[in-house]
Amino acid sequence: MRTVDLIQRKRDGGELDAGEISHLVEGYTRGEIPDYQMSAFLMAVFFAGMTDREVSTMTDCMIRSGETVDLSGVKGIKVDKHSTGGVGDKTSMIVAPLAAAAGVVVPMMSGRALGHTGGTLDKLESIPGFRTDLTVEQATAQLHELGLVFIGQSERVAPADGKLYALRDVTATVESIALIASSIMSKKLAEGVDALVLDVKVGSGAFIKKQVDARRLAQMMVGIGRRVDKRVQALITDMNQPLGYAVGNALEVMEVSQTLMNQGPSDLTRLSLELTARMIFLAKLAPTLEDARHVAENKLVDGSGYRKFKQVIQAQGGNPKALDEFVLLPNATGMREITSPRAGYISAITAEDIGRASTLMGAGRNRKEDRIDPAVGVILEVKVGEKVDAGSVLCRLYYTNEEHVEEASELVEGAFRVSSQKAEDRELILEVVG
Amino acid sequence: MRTVDLIQRKRDGGELDAGEISHLVEGYTRGEIPDYQMSAFLMAVFFAGMTDREVSTMTDCMIRSGETVDLSGVKGIKVDKHSTGGVGDKTSMIVAPLAAAAGVVVPMMSGRALGHTGGTLDKLESIPGFRTDLTVEQATAQLHELGLVFIGQSERVAPADGKLYALRDVTATVESIALIASSIMSKKLAEGVDALVLDVKVGSGAFIKKQVDARRLAQMMVGIGRRVDKRVQALITDMNQPLGYAVGNALEVMEVSQTLMNQGPSDLTRLSLELTARMIFLAKLAPTLEDARHVAENKLVDGSGYRKFKQVIQAQGGNPKALDEFVLLPNATGMREITSPRAGYISAITAEDIGRASTLMGAGRNRKEDRIDPAVGVILEVKVGEKVDAGSVLCRLYYTNEEHVEEASELVEGAFRVSSQKAEDRELILEVVG
Numbered sequence: 001m002r003t004v005d006l007i008q009r010k011r012d013g014g015e016l017d018a019g020e021i022s023h024l025v026e027g028y029t030r031g032e033i034p035d036y037q038m039s040a041f042l043m044a045v046f047f048a049g050m051t052d053r054e055v056s057t058m059t060d061c062m063i064r065s066g067e068t069v070d071l072s073g074v075k076g077i078k079v080d081k082h083s084t085g086g087v088g089d090k091t092s093m094i095v096a097p098l099a100a101a102a103g104v105v106v107p108m109m110s111g112r113a114l115g116h117t118g119g120t121l122d123k124l125e126s127i128p129g130f131r132t133d134l135t136v137e138q139a140t141a142q143l144h145e146l147g148l149v150f151i152g153q154s155e156r157v158a159p160a161d162g163k164l165y166a167l168r169d170v171t172a173t174v175e176s177i178a179l180i181a182s183s184i185m186s187k188k189l190a191e192g193v194d195a196l197v198l199d200v201k202v203g204s205g206a207f208i209k210k211q212v213d214a215r216r217l218a219q220m221m222v223g224i225g226r227r228v229d230k231r232v233q234a235l236i237t238d239m240n241q242p243l244g245y246a247v248g249n250a251l252e253v254m255e256v257s258q259t260l261m262n263q264g265p266s267d268l269t270r271l272s273l274e275l276t277a278r279m280i281f282l283a284k285l286a287p288t289l290e291d292a293r294h295v296a297e298n299k300l301v302d303g304s305g306y307r308k309f310k311q312v313i314q315a316q317g318g319n320p321k322a323l324d325e326f327v328l329l330p331n332a333t334g335m336r337e338i339t340s341p342r343a344g345y346i347s348a349i350t351a352e353d354i355g356r357a358s359t360l361m362g363a364g365r366n367r368k369e370d371r372i373d374p375a376v377g378v379i380l381e382v383k384v385g386e387k388v389d390a391g392s393v394l395c396r397l398y399y400t401n402e403e404h405v406e407e408a409s410e411l412v413e414g415a416f417r418v419s420s421q422k423a424e425d426r427e428l429i430l431e432v433v434g
Numbered sequence: 435m436r437t438v439d440l441i442q443r444k445r446d447g448g449e450l451d452a453g454e455i456s457h458l459v460e461g462y463t464r465g466e467i468p469d470y471q472m473s474a475f476l477m478a479v480f481f482a483g484m485t486d487r488e489v490s491t492m493t494d495c496m497i498r499s500g501e502t503v504d505l506s507g508v509k510g511i512k513v514d515k516h517s518t519g520g521v522g523d524k525t526s527m528i529v530a531p532l533a534a535a536a537g538v539v540v541p542m543m544s545g546r547a548l549g550h551t552g553g554t555l556d557k558l559e560s561i562p563g564f565r566t567d568l569t570v571e572q573a574t575a576q577l578h579e580l581g582l583v584f585i586g587q588s589e590r591v592a593p594a595d596g597k598l599y600a601l602r603d604v605t606a607t608v609e610s611i612a613l614i615a616s617s618i619m620s621k622k623l624a625e626g627v628d629a630l631v632l633d634v635k636v637g638s639g640a641f642i643k644k645q646v647d648a649r650r651l652a653q654m655m656v657g658i659g660r661r662v663d664k665r666v667q668a669l670i671t672d673m674n675q676p677l678g679y680a681v682g683n684a685l686e687v688m689e690v691s692q693t694l695m696n697q698g699p700s701d702l703t704r705l706s707l708e709l710t711a712r713m714i715f716l717a718k719l720a721p722t723l724e725d726a727r728h729v730a731e732n733k734l735v736d737g738s739g740y741r742k743f744k745q746v747i748q749a750q751g752g753n754p755k756a757l758d759e760f761v762l763l764p765n766a767t768g769m770r771e772i773t774s775p776r777a778g779y780i781s782a783i784t785a786e787d788i789g790r791a792s793t794l795m796g797a798g799r800n801r802k803e804d805r806i807d808p809a810v811g812v813i814l815e816v817k818v819g820e821k822v823d824a825g826s827v828l829c830r831l832y833y834t835n836e837e838h839v840e841e842a843s844e845l846v847e848g849a850f851r852v853s854s855q856k857a858e859d860r861e862l863i864l865e866v867v868g
Contacts, residue, residue: 008606011480036469040605043477046445171474172442 003027003037011044018057025061029160035167042164042173050178055220056227058178062186065160069107069136071192074143076105077283081275082188083199084180084217085117086206087355088242090252091199092120092150094259094272097312098305099279100148102295106279107143108150109191113364113372116205116355118249121152126249126330126374130318148312158186177213181220189224195231195282197275198222202430203240205351211236211430222434231282236431237271241349241384244268248363248377250329251398257323260306267383267428273297274429330375332398336405340388344418347384353415354378354395357408361399375400378412385425388418437461437471445478452491459495463594469601476598476607484612489654490661492612496620499594503541503570505626508577510539511717515709516622517633518614518651519551520640521789522676524686525633526554526584528693528706531746532739533713534582536729540713541577542584543625547798547806550639550789552683555586560684560764560808564752582746592620611647615654623658629665629716631709632656636864637674639785645670645864656868665716667868671705672860675783675818678702682797682811684763685832691757694740701817701862707731708863764809766832770839774822778852781818787849788812788829791842795833809834812846819859822852 006020016024024041027033050058071078081095096108110120110132121132132152134142142149155162161183168174188196198221201207202214218234225232244265246255258264259272276296277289286292299305310320322328358364362373380395382388394416399405440454450458458475461467484492505512515529530542544554544566555566566586568576576583589596595617602608622630632655635641636648652668659666678699680689692698693706710730711723720726733739744754756762792798796807814829816822828850833839 004604004606011477011606034469036473036601037605039470039474040477040607043445043474043481044606047477047481167470170438171471172438172445172478173474 003033007037007041007044010041010048013048015051016054021054021057022061025058025065025160029065029163038164039167039171039173042168042171042176042179045178046173046176052220052223055178055182056224058182059186059189059224062158062160062164062182063190066158066190067154067156068190069157069192071107071140071143074105074140076103076147077195078105078107078193079195079197079279079283080107080109080188080191080193081197081199081279082184084184084201084207086201086239086243087117087351088244088247088252089118089201089239090123090244090246090256091268091272091275093123093253093256093309094268094305095275095279096148096150097260097309098272098276098296098299099283100146101299101304101308102276102280103285104147104279104283105143106148107139107191107193108148109153109187110150111153113359114368115366116352116359116364118247118252118364120150122372122374123249123252124150126253127313127318127322128328130313131316134316142315146308146311146315148308150312150316153187157190161186175207177217177220180207181217181224185221185224189228189230193230196225197278197282198232198234199275200234200236201239202236203238203351205242205355206239215431215433218431218433233278233282233432233434235274235278235429236433238426238428238430239351240426242351242354242380243271245380245383246377247354247358247379248398249372249374250331251377251379253322253329254326260300260309261303262300269300271428273300332375332400334399334402334405336397336399336409338394338397338409338412340390340392340394340416340418342390342418343388344420345422346382346386346388346416347419347423348417349380349384350415353411354380357397357411357415360404360408360411361397362401373400385422387422437467441471441475441478444475444482447482449485450488455488455491456495459492459499459594463499463597472598473601473605473607476602476605476610476613479612480607480610486654486657489612489616490658492616493620493623493658496592496594496598496616497624500592500624501588501590502624503591503626505541505574505577508539508574510537510581511629512539512541512627513629513631513713513717514541514543514622514625514627515631515633515713516618518618518635518641520635520673520677521551521785522678522681522686523552523635524557524678524680524690525702525706525709527557527687527690527743528702528739529709529713530582530584531694531743532706532710532730532733533717534580535733535738535742536710536714537719538581538713538717539577540582541573541625541627542582543587543621544584545587547793548802549800550786550793550798552681552686552798554584556806556808557683557686558584560687561747561752561756562762564747565750568750576749580742580745580749582742584746584750587621591624595620609641611651611654614641615651615658619655619658623662623664627664630659631712631716632666632668633709634668634670635673636670637672637785639676639789640673649865649867652865652867667712667716667866669708669712669863670865670867672862672864673785674860676785676788676814677705679814679817680811681788681792681814682832683806683808684765685811685813687756687763688760694734694743695737696734703734705862707734766809766834768833768836768839770831770833770843772828772831772843772846774824774826774828774850774852776824776852777822778854779856780816780820780822780850781853781857782851783814783818784849787845788814791831791845791849794838794842794845795831796835807834819856821856
């Protein structure tokens, strides 16, 4: 089997069989296939796509490249939730405690901020003392006791995916639907869950810009799960404006606290409840989705989600009081208001620009090795559809260092569009797949 | 300028400017851009193509990566001829002497056999003593004296192309029209010619299988020449069956000798005369193409092309008597006849299979480092359209080693198609571009 022939077949639209996909993924992971052939193959996949069978095989090869987590010793149905990444997307910290409070076992494996999007691990670590680098034994014990643990992905899980992702990052092959699907699903299936709820973000603030691509990605991931008998559902949700009002690590933890006290933004609350309901339903803890929605809402209203989050913070070394007393969280030292140049209705808030501004001030990373500043970020004062006067505050920038504030302000100013007429309301949850 | 951004822009169908193309080609040649980024870029070019402006810039960058030959000291208009490669294509050895006999100055720079196609240098070197590794001084002196020299490409000419080609070869990116065009034209323009006649082969025995691709390649190459004020014309010619009857190095030299004595196959003679006429016309040695055709024919009929070839063989160290006494050429030790299983008309002779069979017996190379056997090859006894009886000889295989004869015979048997009805005649010269 010559690697160049496999690249050519994929390039010309052909399908590779399981042995051929294995040859590529395993050969690459072992260092036998050089980077330059793999990157040509990845670019061919970007253009020619992959069949569902190819994507499943690819996912399986990446899982087999490393260790898998065995959660069979933990009672209950294990359900995780994964978002493809957005701006102000802090749902994991709301959904996981709510679902756990309802009896779902939630091994929440999360990532870090990259580019203009945030990462749950970084957000959690803005809580003083919070640790995500638990051993498998510690994580399993906590899962057993509290039904929820927040952990980072071990490098020993799906190492082929890690190696491939690093190559995709420098060869402009990140945005392939097939490669995104196999990358996400290899990590999620390796962690031993029974079911999975996916939040596929689409819009200016997401990696996926078009709904048709989001749908294909969602269908592909649901299909990968189905072929290994895992229940997977995907919501396709709007990411044209940030989710909620807060963007930035500690700022988002504050909004999570408010939301778990049922005082959060309506869009964030609504999406979190729907994701929670899907997890409860897939965990078979409610006979119908409608029942699951009621359970989720109860866990919010009665404060049991909020209490669960505090228990988990305590268990993972953090100070749970930080949820009540925000002075215990890292706080910015400077603030700048951005005001509206005229009266009208907010017709757009480009999420990507808000995310970039936040990253510029230190809330995110442009490269993996960058350090983040947990205190900084942006708080929106308005959302799309709201009426503003000339001079009304649109948002506030929180910073600790003046260096990039000017540039960030310009980005943020450009992100808001004010129109004379009120635009039609946009759906937050666009589609359900699976 | 980040390389990954340039790859992404090309991937998404954008156009790169001159500085960006230079960044890529020069950065790669200097070893600053790694193979894995260049191969992803090349695959993106395979799918997204290049604009005419991009191809010209790419060509220019490759020329500037190495030395160029200065032929301004040699009087006369310098015209070269280049074929994209086929099976049995020995026209260079016929066209160059005929054109030189008519007064064209011909610095004939040629390549070597690779895959199922032959190379002029290998064919010439089957003439005992013939040397193609001349210095620039020797080549210029011979060009001055005889108006013709056969040389190989120096590695100092367009080294960027050499490095890129090696990468394309192992990443399934050889077959990109834009990359083929810039590769060919960078080498040809670096050798200091004033005009160029291109023979773009299309069909089963060529790299280009579809006429629409051949046309685009021809147009691109003519355009590259035009933008640097070089007169370039391209013929698009059929390569579904081998050209002439002989395939294999010494066997083809024999057919060249017969053709220069005006006793060669009609297809080979016709194409050679047309290519020669175009060279004469571009060299402004005839007022019209029709006149140029008469000149070419005269040089064939009066034997001056034949005498010119003998002079050049002598000058380059070879034994010119080999053209009259074929026993002086390397001769095969074994022969096998392939006969027709039934009566009918020959409707196809798949050139690629004939070329592969010849390569299998040792006439070509699968890898650059393979040694070739000058004596072996295939002689067709029939061409498409001819009538055969059951048991008629279709072709003869000439070999020196029995090892691959069985496999070669099977390939050759499968190459002939015999039908009960005579197929329509196929055009040899399909189009003229430029």
